[in-house]
Amino acid sequence: MKLATWNVNSLKVRLPQVIEWLQSSEPDVLCLQETKLLDENFPHEAIHSAGYDVVYSGQKTYNGVAILSRKQMAERQDGIPGFDDEQKRILAVTVEGIRIICAYVPNGESLSSEKFIYKLKWLDAFSNWLKSELERYPKIAVLGDYNIAPDDRDVHDPKAWEGSVLVSNEEREAFRKILALGFSDSFRLFDQVEKSYTWWDYRMNAFRRNMGLRIDHVLLSEALSSKCKGCSIDLAPRKNERPSDHTPVIATLES
């Protein structure tokens, strides 16, 4: 079972790349973030034609999430229950007994921004919800763009980034709090090459110079992490013409 996540930064622009990637990588489940599409404009037919069922929750211009699956999806949940949020950032479904949560965590902009306060509130609500989900579902995979680099290993230049949004202590503490509920960062279950990242700025030739951050993650509950055979970052789509600034992360589970 291959579970993947990819922030596509506009599905309208990236649809051909997503279809191509589905065909070359054959994930069982793919979580997308930043689709930036109203539901009425979602390209469901192209995705069905590629052999995937899909659920989506979008809005104009910003945010938007979708889950693509080759197998039947059930128990759909939109948003964090009890957390009033206009922004479309969460979708959850159950696939073959595995709770799949697709998350687009707020960016936060900067530590002094109102958006940073929203990010921390959002993460608190998210964490509380994940705790209750764990009580209902032993097998949970939380895939998405967390907009948090958990450790200095996940930052190309920790000194330059010190204290900035995406790497601040408060954000890392929120990430650790989620792990403490009983999740593993699947990427760190395995030996990985140094300087592995999932996002690179469009500017400054950042990808060519590998000036990146690892901010997209697949978190697995204990019942799944014990079955995880590998987790990898696929750099290929970041080399495409007109790439997303993020690239996919794939976790493979024993079937």
Added chain:
DNA sequence: ATGGCCTCGGTTCGAGGA
């Protein structure tokens, strides 16, 4: 060399991303 981009909406610039 300390700044360099991309997407969207809606018009040719501002907001937002990370």
